Amino acid sequence: MSEFLLEGVAEKHELHMRELLYGQLISRSLAVAAELGVPDLLATGARSPTAVAEALGAHPESIRRLLTGLAAYGVFVADEAGRFALTPRGATLRAQAPGTAHPTALLVGREVGATWAELGTTMRTGKPAFDQALSSEFFKFLADRPQTREVFHQSQSAAVAAELSDLFDQIDVRRYRQVVDIGGGDGSLLCVILEKATTAKGVVFDLPEVREHADARIADVGLTDRCSTAVGDFFEAVPRGGDLYILSRILHDWSDEDAVRILRTCHASMGAGSSLLILEYLLDERSTGAPARAAAVMDLYMLSLFGATGGHERTAAEFGSLLERAGFVTTRQVSLRSGVAAIEAAPAAERVAAT
Numbered sequence: 001m002s003e004f005l006l007e008g009v010a011e012k013h014e015l016h017m018r019e020l021l022y023g024q025l026i027s028r029s030l031a032v033a034a035e036l037g038v039p040d041l042l043a044t045g046a047r048s049p050t051a052v053a054e055a056l057g058a059h060p061e062s063i064r065r066l067l068t069g070l071a072a073y074g075v076f077v078a079d080e081a082g083r084f085a086l087t088p089r090g091a092t093l094r095a096q097a098p099g100t101a102h103p104t105a106l107l108v109g110r111e112v113g114a115t116w117a118e119l120g121t122t123m124r125t126g127k128p129a130f131d132q133a134l135s136s137e138f139f140k141f142l143a144d145r146p147q148t149r150e151v152f153h154q155s156q157s158a159a160v161a162a163e164l165s166d167l168f169d170q171i172d173v174r175r176y177r178q179v180v181d182i183g184g185g186d187g188s189l190l191c192v193i194l195e196k197a198t199t200a201k202g203v204v205f206d207l208p209e210v211r212e213h214a215d216a217r218i219a220d221v222g223l224t225d226r227c228s229t230a231v232g233d234f235f236e237a238v239p240r241g242g243d244l245y246i247l248s249r250i251l252h253d254w255s256d257e258d259a260v261r262i263l264r265t266c267h268a269s270m271g272a273g274s275s276l277l278i279l280e281y282l283l284d285e286r287s288t289g290a291p292a293r294a295a296a297v298m299d300l301y302m303l304s305l306f307g308a309t310g311g312h313e314r315t316a317a318e319f320g321s322l323l324e325r326a327g328f329v330t331t332r333q334v335s336l337r338s339g340v341a342a343i344e345a346a347p348a349a350e351r352v353a354a355t
């Protein structure tokens with residue numbers, strides 16, 4: 001049972017259910033707090049609600065109730081003088097916190113979260129709630145809106161720090177010479193890999209409009225000598241010459257048929273001895289533990305974005321079957337603390353030839 005939910009009254013299903021339902025109000029309050037900059041302000045020291053409202057040009061009584069409401073969820077804490085401070089949980093909403101949840105709060109609080117009002121349409125028709133609400137497909141919407149795209153890639157980038165922190169305890173990336181991150185977004189994951197694999201080179205491959213975000217990130221971390229960007233469509237072709245190909249949170253955006261097409265495109269560019277690394281949550285329909293809940297929420301998210309015949313989360317067996325259809329064998333699978341699975345695979349023919 002999550003610590004968010006009423007402790008000691010888990011048997012009170014009526015209360016538990018109401019807390020889940022009112023969760024939408026908590027989610028929106030968190031998003032508003034992030035948007036107003038409350039966490040960043042409180043990171044500089046505890047303040048009274050009036051002082052917070054004054055600094056942010058907001059309404060004092062409303063801010064007092066926002067702070068009090070979110071304090072009940074462990075986001076802020078009040079001292080005896082009535083000043084509010086940031087807790088470690090609340091600190092994750094600071095814009096520059098490692099693994100920050102700030103850009104995710106903005107997405108949930110703005111366009112993306114607003115489209116969830118159309119989930120009923122998805123249930124009745126199978127069509128994406130996103131397209132229904134905003135009259136655009138998700139990636140087309142991002143292509144047309146640089147600011148939302150920037151927030152989306154910041155959110156993806158922060159998830160690398162939040163969800164993949166123990167990846168390198170499990171996988172030794174120093175053995176690779178040339179890493180290709182397919183749909184690599186702003187390059188955050190590849191940059192972290194190249195910081196570990198200090199002699200390796202890398203390519204971030206993504207859609208043309210994403211290149212500027214990756215170029216900026218690569219320059220920011222001083223990796224322009226070892227990391228480049230390439231643009232294209234992973235249904236057509238991906239760069240050749242890598243000994244490690246990464247698909248991080250790519251396959252869950254696509255139907256099984258499309259996922260197999262992407263895997264086959266990768267297969268076609270992979271040379272002898274190259275490896276594939278897939279990073280995705282794993283669905284587990286029989287569990288209510290934290291990793292299974294994270295995967296389940298992500299699956300509903302994908303349903304809202306891509307509809308019933310589009311992207312979805314998968315079980316380990318379903319990934320195995322996709323890989324087999326595309327000519328790969330799974331060589332290893334490990335679970336990270338966040339519940340994200342790292343699935344390693346190799347082109348089947350290579351493996352057969354090697355054994």
Ligand SMILES: C[S@@+](CC[C@H](N)C(=O)[O-])C[C@H]1O[C@@H](n2cnc3c(N)ncnc32)[C@H](O)[C@@H]1O
Nearest residue numbers: 156183184185206207210232233234235248249
């Ligand atoms: C969910 S994001 C994952 C980003 C990154 N791999 C990560 O784990 O943070 C999906 C990525 O796929 C890219 N993408 C979508 N369609 C693509 C296509 N047809 N060809 C190449 N990249 C594509 C998007 O631009 C986006 O960066």
